[in-house]
Amino acid sequence: MTLHPHTRFTLPDELNAVEPPEARGLARDQVKLLVAKGTTVTHTRFDRIGEHLRPGDLLLVNTSETLAAAVDGSWITGSGVAPVVVHFSTALDDGDWVVELRHDGSPVFGGSAGDQVELPEGVLTLLEPYQPSGTRLWRARPPVGEMVGYLRRNGRPISYKYVGRRWPLALYQTVFADQPGSAEMPSAGRPFSFELVSRLAAAGILIAPILLHCGVSSLESHEPPLPERFEVSEHTARLVNWVKANGGRVIAAGTTAVRAIESAARPDVVASKGWTDLVLGPDHPATVVDGLITGMHAPEASHLLLLESVVGGDVVQNAYDAALEHSYLWHEFGDVSLLLRH
Amino acid sequence: MTSESVTRPVALLTGASAGLGLALAHGLADRGWALIIDARGAAALKDAADALAAKTDVVPLAGDVTDAEHRADLVDAVGELGRLDLLVNNASYLGASPLQPLAGVELEELRRVYEVDVVAPIALTQALVPELSKAAGIVINLSSDAAVEAYEGWGGYGSAKAALDHASAVLAVENPGLAVYAVDPGDLRTAMHQAAFPGEDISDRPEPASVVPAFLRLLDSRPASGRYRASEFAPAVTS
Numbered sequence: 001m002t003l004h005p006h007t008r009f010t011l012p013d014e015l016n017a018v019e020p021p022e023a024r025g026l027a028r029d030q031v032k033l034l035v036a037k038g039t040t041v042t043h044t045r046f047d048r049i050g051e052h053l054r055p056g057d058l059l060l061v062n063t064s065e066t067l068a069a070a071v072d073g074s075w076i077t078g079s080g081v082a083p084v085v086v087h088f089s090t091a092l093d094d095g096d097w098v099v100e101l102r103h104d105g106s107p108v109f110g111g112s113a114g115d116q117v118e119l120p121e122g123v124l125t126l127l128e129p130y131q132p133s134g135t136r137l138w139r140a141r142p143p144v145g146e147m148v149g150y151l152r153r154n155g156r157p158i159s160y161k162y163v164g165r166r167w168p169l170a171l172y173q174t175v176f177a178d179q180p181g182s183a184e185m186p187s188a189g190r191p192f193s194f195e196l197v198s199r200l201a202a203a204g205i206l207i208a209p210i211l212l213h214c215g216v217s218s219l220e221s222h223e224p225p226l227p228e229r230f231e232v233s234e235h236t237a238r239l240v241n242w243v244k245a246n247g248g249r250v251i252a253a254g255t256t257a258v259r260a261i262e263s264a265a266r267p268d269v270v271a272s273k274g275w276t277d278l279v280l281g282p283d284h285p286a287t288v289v290d291g292l293i294t295g296m297h298a299p300e301a302s303h304l305l306l307l308e309s310v311v312g313g314d315v316v317q318n319a320y321d322a323a324l325e326h327s328y329l330w331h332e333f334g335d336v337s338l339l340l341r342h
Numbered sequence: 343m344t345s346e347s348v349t350r351p352v353a354l355l356t357g358a359s360a361g362l363g364l365a366l367a368h369g370l371a372d373r374g375w376a377l378i379i380d381a382r383g384a385a386a387l388k389d390a391a392d393a394l395a396a397k398t399d400v401v402p403l404a405g406d407v408t409d410a411e412h413r414a415d416l417v418d419a420v421g422e423l424g425r426l427d428l429l430v431n432n433a434s435y436l437g438a439s440p441l442q443p444l445a446g447v448e449l450e451e452l453r454r455v456y457e458v459d460v461v462a463p464i465a466l467t468q469a470l471v472p473e474l475s476k477a478a479g480i481v482i483n484l485s486s487d488a489a490v491e492a493y494e495g496w497g498g499y500g501s502a503k504a505a506l507d508h509a510s511a512v513l514a515v516e517n518p519g520l521a522v523y524a525v526d527p528g529d530l531r532t533a534m535h536q537a538a539f540p541g542e543d544i545s546d547r548p549e550p551a552s553v554v555p556a557f558l559r560l561l562d563s564r565p566a567s568g569r570y571r572a573s574e575f576a577p578a579v580t581s
Contacts, residue, residue, distance in 0.1 A: 032395065039415065040422035042376075043395040043402070051350060051376070051399055325384075326392055 003224075003281055005304035006313030009320050015296075015327060016162035017334035020171045021191075029193040032328055032335035036311070036319035037342070043326060046191040046336055049293075055204030056248035058239060060257040060289075062186040063209045065177035067148065068155030068169050069184070069216075073119040075101060075108070084108060086117055086124060087158050088151065089137065089183045089215040090226065097147065098130050098226070099140045100216055105161040107136045119143045120154040130226075137216075137226070148180045158184055158216065162331060172332075181213035181229065187332035188254030188294050206243065208236040212256040212276075217301075225259070225302055227277040232264040234271040240288060241268050249290035249342070255303050258310060261288050281305040291340035296323055296330040311339045350399075351477075352423050354378040354416060356407050356466070357433030359386035361532035362484070362550040366430060369554035371397040378419045380433070382406050399423075407433045407462035408454075417469045426473040428561070430482045431463035431506075434499075439537035441495030452498045459502035464509055475519050480561060483510045485524040485569060496538075507569055514567030523560065524569040527553050 021031050029047040036042075037052075044051070053059075067088065075084040082103065090098040101108040101117070117124040122143025130137040144150045157172045174189030175197060201207065211231040240250055240261065252258040261269060263276035265288050279302070280286055286309050297303040307316045319337050328335040353370050357363040359381030367377055367390065376399040381387040384404035391402035401419045405412030420426045435458035438451050463483055467474075474481065488500035489507050507524040514522035529535060531547040556575040563575070 035399070037422050038418065040401055040419045042399050042423070043391055044399040045396065048399065325388060326395075 007304050007316045017329035017331050018164040020333045029191050029196045031191050034337040036315050037340040041322040050203050053205050058206040058243040058250050060210045061176045061253045062256045063176050063178050064182040064213050065180040066172040066182050066185040068151045070158045071155045073117040075117045087216050096139050097142050109135050183216050184214050186254050186256045208239050210257050210260045212260040224279045227275045230260040230276050231273045237269040237271045252289045252292040255306050280309040286310045293338050311341050351427035352376045352425050353428035355430040356380050359390045363432040365550035365554050408457045427477045427479045432484045434459050437498045440540050444497035455498045455502050460505045480521045483524045485526045522567045527572045
């Protein structure tokens with residue numbers, strides 16, 4: 001099933017954020033912020049986001065920590081040995097991992113079941129394609145049992161072509177990160193600084209943790225997002241229901257937080273833990289969140305469908321038109337939007 | 343739904359991409375005011391908004407104040423920001439450049455002068471009186487000494503500004519909870535002033551930024567509604 005977002009735009013290359021804001025001379029909370037509500041777009045800076053929130057609003061923040069999920073290796077094929085980068089996307093329940101092999105910044109589609117990739121400390125074995133539809137993602141046996149420490153020793157953060165060079169793992173962490181497990185940074189949390197979080201708390205803005213370990217994103221693809229491991233605690237579930245019953249707004253920091261909380265809606269939110277394959281979109285709108293904080297997503301990304309499912313296609317199109325006109329920067333190191341239903 | 347946490351004041355300024363409007367926008371931004379700004383030229387407005395966004399929240403809306411739909415967008419933006427403390431009707435139209443004597447003025451030009459300088463400010467004020475009243479707000483209508491002095495060639499613009507002066511006075515009487523000011527900023531080094539004196543050197547006129555402190559003092563002191571010259575609020579010069 002291929003779904004196209006309502007929002008259409010062309011992203012010029014110069015609007016890809018090629019480096020973290022810190023490298024552009026900005027603090028993490030000084031990136032641009034676009035606030036879209038109804039037909040109105042306000043331009044501001046992220047450290048002033050509190051001006052657009054109210055006491056009693058609840059921010060849901062993803063506490064997943066980014067792994068150094070990219071590891072260099074040698075893929076042994078029938079015809080020889082090829083250098084590849086293994087992207088470790090998702091830890092499965094039985095200890096296997098979902099992985100993607102990459103070469104020169106592009107996915108490798110030529111893998112076969114039984115292929116081995118030589119890695120530091122051991123060998124990765126491809127077991128079977130993870131999705132029936134293709135050979136981009138594989139279920140694989142990792143080189144060691146305990147992969148979090150392994151990646152800390154041997155990996156580096158996943159980065160895509162538009163990011164010009166390698167940046168240290170610390171630049172891929174949010175101030176909320178405390179549970180390792182994301183292949184890619186849950187980037188909507190990145191612009192929060194410790195100081196900003198304190199100011200929001202002092203202003204009566206509530207903050208509650210939620211967990212969703214991000215798998216690899218497939219940029220520019222029409223594929224629905226992969227199943228991801230998530231957790232909504234009893235405390236967070238109760239708080240969300242309380243806030244909604246008391247006139248506050250539930251605002252998710254990131255598409256990951258939206259996916260997690262919406263996966264726990266019955267329709268009231270209940271404590272939940274496990275895997276979510278929820279795909280939000282026109283036929284499955286968001287019912288819990290009243291808005292979200294999110295980075296700028298590539299055209300045609302399934303994320304756009306999620307955004308539209310929260311605030312509607314027109315608000316998203318307005319926001320993206322304005323972001324392009326005002327030269328906002330895209331992707332994990334770029335600028336941010338706050339999209340509000342009301 | 344208004345936002346109780348929005349404590350910062352909000353101003354709507356028309357014609358804010360250049361000249362006095364832009365200077366006032368920066369003066370208010372430096373004080374932490376959130377701004378809704380408009381101008382006809384989208385490119386210049388974008389540049390203005392990008393510079394202001396580093397200081398404050400800014401909603402730029404490109405359009406012509408004589409366009410009812412554009413005015414409705416401005417009113418929507420006020421609703422989304424949840425309050426309005428100040429309306430500055432600054433967008434103005436001089437008429438043909440070089441200036442024409444009234445006996446030879448094209449009536450279509452004259453109509454546009456009145457549409458921009460009289461009808462649009464009244465229309466915008468009408469639509470925003472409810473929000474302004476909630477905040478005991480202020481309306482500033484930009485005037486000119488041409489509204490009170492009879493200068494050759496200034497018949498269209500001057501009479502329109504005279505009409506706006508009088509409309510301001512009546513609005514003040516009808517809305518005692520608001521402060522309504524007609525303010526003559528004096529001659530400034532702006533595109534409009536240059537259009538009034540095509541080909542002449544106007545570099546002896548002060549920069550628009552020079553009168554911003556006077557406008558801020560007017561806001562701070564909130565005198566009785568009426569017509570004022572900005573120079574009356576100029577900070578005392580200490581030598």
